[in-house]
Amino acid sequence: MKSKAKLNITNLNWGVSFLSAVMAIAIGLLFGLVILLISNASEALSGFAAIVQGGFADGAKGIGDVLYNATPIIMTGLSVGFAFKTGLFNIGSSGQFTMGAFAAVYVGIKWTFLSGSSHWIVALLAACIAGALWGLLPGILKAVANVHEVISSIMMNYIGMYFVNMLIVSNIHDKIKNQSLPVSKTAIIPKAGLDKVFGSQNINIGILIAVLMVVIIYFLINKTTFGYELKACGYSKDASKYAGINAKRNIILSMVIAGALSGLGGGLLYLAGSGKYLQVVDILAPQGFNGISVALLGMSNPIGILFAGLFIAHITVGGVNLQLYSFAPEVIDIIIAAIIYCGAFALLFKNIIFKFSKRKEKEGEGI
Amino acid sequence: MDYVIEMNKITKTFGDFKAVDDVTLKVERGEIHALLGENGAGKSTLMSVLFGLYTPEAGEIIIDKKKVKINNPNDANDLGIGMVHQHFKLVHNFTVLESIVLGMEDTKNGFLKMDEARKKVEKLSDRYKLKIDPDAQISDITVGMQQRVEILKMLYRDNDILIFDEPTAVLTQQEIEELMKIMRELTEEGKSIVFITHKLNEIKEAADRCTVLRKGKYIGTVDVKTTSKEQMSEMMVGRKVSFIIEKSDAKNLSPVLEVKNMTITNKFTKKNVVKNVSFNVKKGEILCIAGIDGNGQSELVQGITGLMAINSGHIFLNGKDITKKSIRHKCIEGIAHIPEDRQRYGLVLDYSLKENAVLQTYYQPCFQKNGIIKFDAVRDYAKKLISQYDIRSSQDEDSIVRGMSGGNQQKLIVAREIDRNPEIVIAVQPTRGLDVGAIEYIHHQLLSQREDGKAVLLVSFDLDEVMNVSDRILVMFEGEIVGDLNPKNTTVQELGLFMSGSKRSESYEIKSKA
The missing domain is CATH 3.40.50.300 (P-loop containing nucleotide triphosphate hydrolases)
Known part of the structure; x- marks a missing residue:
């Protein structure tokens, strides 16, 4: 009897989290519909259908594209969500992503002495290390000098962007296209037949690596003493200090891991062999900021982040199809923004749902 | 009428x-x-x-x-x-x-x-x-x-x-x-x-x-x-409660905790909040630090436990100098701390009861293997504490601590600290805001520590508690110890005079002037 009651309550919590995310998505999509109606009412409904259909519109290939698009933002989402869990706001995911991407591409182009599958693996490891380094600096500043990680990691974003531009130009520059040179074939992440299954050239085992990372981070946060410490620091700095937990070490490690996840995301995208090159432009990598969206929508839960990443990728693919109806694909960005906006109210929705269910319960008792 | x-x-x-x-x-x-x-x-x-x-x-x-x-x-x-x-x-x-x-x-x-x-x-x-x-x-x-x-x-x-x-x-x-x-x-x-x-x-x-x-x-x-x-x-x-706490005389054994010339300066005001304080707590003794809130008691305790850095002085535990040791080290060496602000320091409020039960011991071999927490062992341990110390909550070991009543939160802290079998229990205002039943319970726990030959350092603003529980009373006023009293030979009124700074014990008079 008792255990049953317990189960119900945990179910309720999970259900409420899920439900509030769904509410945020629904409101965001409705908002998108309104925008479509305003810009071109006659095509609005078919355009909206394209968004909702997303990747499913193009059969297996569409799904393949969704998985390809989801991979980097699952990684950055995981990075931001992991830091959130430990009480840190890693807004520097973008810079870490860029650094990771550069390191992977650099190794992919220059370290041709590596042969076979060791090449792409080493390239991805380099991506992790470069991202970790970009997380390490704000982590040290926070732990030692109490510099807020938001400020320092925003600055690291810009430093990363310009630094990478500089490094591309001086090392791996394709002067004609003003972008990075193509990586060597051995550095491209294997497709392991996935391209045949989905009929898409973009997909590779990167998505499996991302899923593996989700599982690892989930395990790390929930099952290990390290995760226990990190969460304790995130929930209550004072109580964790009281418990003798080394908060400084944990802040640094947490930022390093978050950075490594973002960096790996960069590596996974630019080694996908999908014809994407590092451009020499003064724009922060948007994947880092999408990561914040994904983490918010997934409520910092690794499993939630996996699905949030897939969903955002899904409507992003829908956004490409939106162009068929002469809409700008940027509408998708607005919709994502609206969803995140509502996602920020997730807590509010949670409370509303909670109150609502309680009132229902009460009424039920009254009868 | x-x-x-x-x-x-x-x-x-x-x-x-x-x-x-x-x-x-x-x-x-x-x-x-x-x-x-x-x-x-x-x-x-x-x-x-x-x-x-x-x-x-x-x-x-x-x-x-x-x-x-x-x-x-x-x-x-x-x-x-x-x-x-x-x-x-x-x-x-x-x-x-x-x-x-x-x-x-x-x-x-x-x-x-x-x-x-x-x-x-x-x-x-x-x-x-x-x-x-x-x-x-x-x-x-x-x-x-x-x-x-x-x-x-x-x-x-x-x-x-x-x-x-x-x-x-x-x-x-x-x-x-x-x-x-x-x-x-x-x-x-x-x-x-x-x-x-x-x-x-x-x-x-x-x-x-x-x-x-x-x-x-x-x-x-x-x-x-x-x-x-x-x-x-x-x-x-609903039942008889005994007001007189019965206890044997203190045994006057060797000191467990010694504090020598401790001074703590407030980081912001640059004022000395603890001034050259020395004392010791012996085995089988409950030493009480009395005083009006804000006279340096909290800082003194935080200085001993390591939550606050001290400016000068030394702390010895069983003769070993632990002044510069980490909080974790002090914890392992046998200092238990029932903190003043139980919700801020004593508990991670968003953790469940079982997770809080192992707040300082989660890393020990009985609760983890290769860095992976043995949740079954943690659960069993929490269950043991719940039944042994009568901690009540809606979902037992899975209750989120934030939702528990203040009395039961405190019982959880007391249970966790005492169950670690420490050398000395440092308790700050352990019964504040609790009802008679819980107060009686916590006093009983502190006394049983004393009976087991452990030392207890109790900081309290409640004079009834000070008079009833302690073997020896030190009074703090403006960061200094101004009195060393025996509860048997003093009255609440006299204690009040010491606490308000109107009176000093002779030995402390000379010392502070010197």
């Missing part, structure tokens, strides 16, 4: 929980009527009903022989009912005068007119000997004065029925005596007072009649003069 308040058969429920169940309270004009009960007995809920904060499901309220409906505090105010809440409701960056007037300001053309208000406040302050400084900021004045401001607020509104919700919890002995005097003067003026408390001494001293509640139910109303403390406490708790 001339009843000024009649609350008949009041029932107030929250969900399934009957906080107040068919309770009747009748207060005569001009009396001090005590409302006695343990935490959660429904005292505050009942008074919140009277003050219009809650609407009861059943029952009637009669004020001055007229049946009334009180929907909000403004209604209550119109009926002449005022309340001093347990946690004062004052605006910290207002002056005393502004706080008193707030909500009843006189204005002319939209501008404040404070002159008349000032006159009225000063007159009231003189008349009832409620000393205040009308221009001081609330954040700068003592808790005692804040309370006087709250009382003046009620008087300024011409309230005739005054409710005091546990008014003595934050006061020193001298302030308590002053408050009792003020309360008696107020009743002589014809005002009626409802006095919520769970301290029997105060009821004996001040109240005329006493209504006892237990678990939301009405137990009875008694005449205070003809009823003994034991009888009242039995009504309150």
